[in-house]
Amino acid sequence: MFIEMIQSFIILSCLFATSVVGKSPSENGYISKFTTTKGSDANYLLLFGDSYSRIEFNIHGKQPSKDDPLGNPAFPGDTTSGGVNWVGDLASIYNKSLTLVYDFAVGGATIDQKLIPPPGISVSFNDQVIEAIPYLTKPRSVPWPGKKSVVAIWFGQNDVQQAVIVRHDPSSIFGEAMSHYFANCEALYQAGARNFLFMKVAPIYKTPLAVVNYTSEERDALSAGCDEFNNDLDTYAKSFGGKHPDVTYHIYDPNPAFTDIIDTPKQNGAPDSLCFNPDGTTCLWLNNYHPGVAIHKQVAKDIAAYNYFPSFFTAK
Numbered sequence: 001m002f003i004e005m006i007q008s009f010i011i012l013s014c015l016f017a018t019s020v021v022g023k024s025p026s027e028n029g030y031i032s033k034f035t036t037t038k039g040s041d042a043n044y045l046l047l048f049g050d051s052y053s054r055i056e057f058n059i060h061g062k063q064p065s066k067d068d069p070l071g072n073p074a075f076p077g078d079t080t081s082g083g084v085n086w087v088g089d090l091a092s093i094y095n096k097s098l099t100l101v102y103d104f105a106v107g108g109a110t111i112d113q114k115l116i117p118p119p120g121i122s123v124s125f126n127d128q129v130i131e132a133i134p135y136l137t138k139p140r141s142v143p144w145p146g147k148k149s150v151v152a153i154w155f156g157q158n159d160v161q162q163a164v165i166v167r168h169d170p171s172s173i174f175g176e177a178m179s180h181y182f183a184n185c186e187a188l189y190q191a192g193a194r195n196f197l198f199m200k201v202a203p204i205y206k207t208p209l210a211v212v213n214y215t216s217e218e219r220d221a222l223s224a225g226c227d228e229f230n231n232d233l234d235t236y237a238k239s240f241g242g243k244h245p246d247v248t249y250h251i252y253d254p255n256p257a258f259t260d261i262i263d264t265p266k267q268n269g270a271p272d273s274l275c276f277n278p279d280g281t282t283c284l285w286l287n288n289y290h291p292g293v294a295i296h297k298q299v300a301k302d303i304a305a306y307n308y309f310p311s312f313f314t315a316k
C-alpha cells in the first residue's frame with residue numbers, strides 16, 4: 001500500500017515534470033491510452049470529494065458495469081444520505097447513456113490534509129488523485145477515455161468547517177488550498193481528463209448543526225468562509241480553463257438546490273427544516289451535518305437541468 005503510494009507519487013511527479021518542460025499532452029504518451037473503446041457507448045463519471053459524494057467504492061472490488069453503474073458496494077452504495085446520493089441519481093436518472101461511475105470520494109476529506117487537517121482520519125483530494133491515476137494510466141485497467149468522461153470534484157464541506165470553526169485559519173488558506181486543488185486537476189488533465197465539473201461548497205451554515213448550535217457570529221464566519229472558498233474556486237478554475245483551451249469546465253453552485261429544499265420542508269416530506277433522521281427521507285437531514293435524499297436529488301436534478309454536459313446528462 002505504502003509502496004504503491006510512493007510509486008503513484010513518482011508517477012504524479014513525472015506528470016508534473018513533463019508539463020513543466022512544456023511538452024504537449026500527446027507527446028507525453030498518456031493521451032493515446034484514452035481513445036474511446038470501439039463499440040462502447042458508455043460514458044464515465046469520476047468523482048473526487050468527501051462524505052457528501054462518497055459511496056465507499058473500492059477500486060479493487062467489482063467494477064462498474066451495465067448491471068451496476070457504481071460497481072461496488074451494490075447500488076446505491078454506502079452513502080451518507082440514507083439512500084441514493086446525488087452521484088447515484090445523476091448517473092442513473094439523468095444519464096443520457098450508460099454512465100460508469102468511479103467514485104474516489106472519502107468521508108471527512110479535505111483538499112490537502114497537510115494544509116487543512118480533516119476532522120478525523122481521511123484521504124484528501126491529493127491522495128484520492130494519487131490513488132486514481134495509476135488505474136487510469138498504466139496499464140489501462142479502467143477504460144477511461146478523456147472526452148467520454150466527466151470529472152466531478154466536490155470539496156469544501158470539511159475544509160471550510162475545519163478552517164473557520166475548528167482552526168481559525170486566515171481566509172488566505174483557501175487560496176492556498178485551491179493551488180493544491182488545481183495541481184491535482186493538472187495531473188488529471190495530463191492523464192487525459194478534459195471535462196471538469198467544479199462544485200462549490202454547500203451552504204454548511206444552513207445545516208442543523210450550524211443553525212441550532214452555532215452562534216450567529218460563527219454562522220456569519222462560516223458563510224463568509226464559504227464565499228471566500230467559492231470566489232477562490234472561480235478564480236483558479238478560470239485560470240485552469242485559460243491554460244487549457246481543450247478543457248470544458250463548469251462551476252456548479254449547490255446553494256439553490258439546498259435552499260429550494262430547505263425552504264420547503266413539508267413539500268419534501270419533513271415536518272421542518274432542522275430535524276434529522278437516519279432514514280434520510282422523513283427529515284431533510286440524515287444527521288446534523290449530512291443532507292438526506294431530497295437535497296441530494298435536487299443537486300443531481302439541477303446539474304442535469306443546467307445542461308452543462310449535454311452529451312452526458314439530461315433534464316428530467
Ligand SMILES: *[C@@H]1O[C@H](CO)[C@@H](O)[C@H](O)[C@H]1NC(C)=O
Pocket residue numbers: 066068069091092093095096097098099
Ligand atoms: C441510465 O443508467 C441506468 C443505470 O445504469 C440504466 O439502466 C439506463 O439504461 C441508463 N439510461 C440510458 C438512457 O442509457
Ligand SMILES: *[C@@H]1O[C@H](CO)[C@@H](O)[C@H](O)[C@H]1NC(C)=O
Pocket residue numbers: 208209210212213288
Ligand atoms: C447541539 O449540541 C448538543 C450538545 O452537544 C447536542 O446534543 C445536539 O445534538 C446538537 N444539536 C445539533 C442540531 O447539532
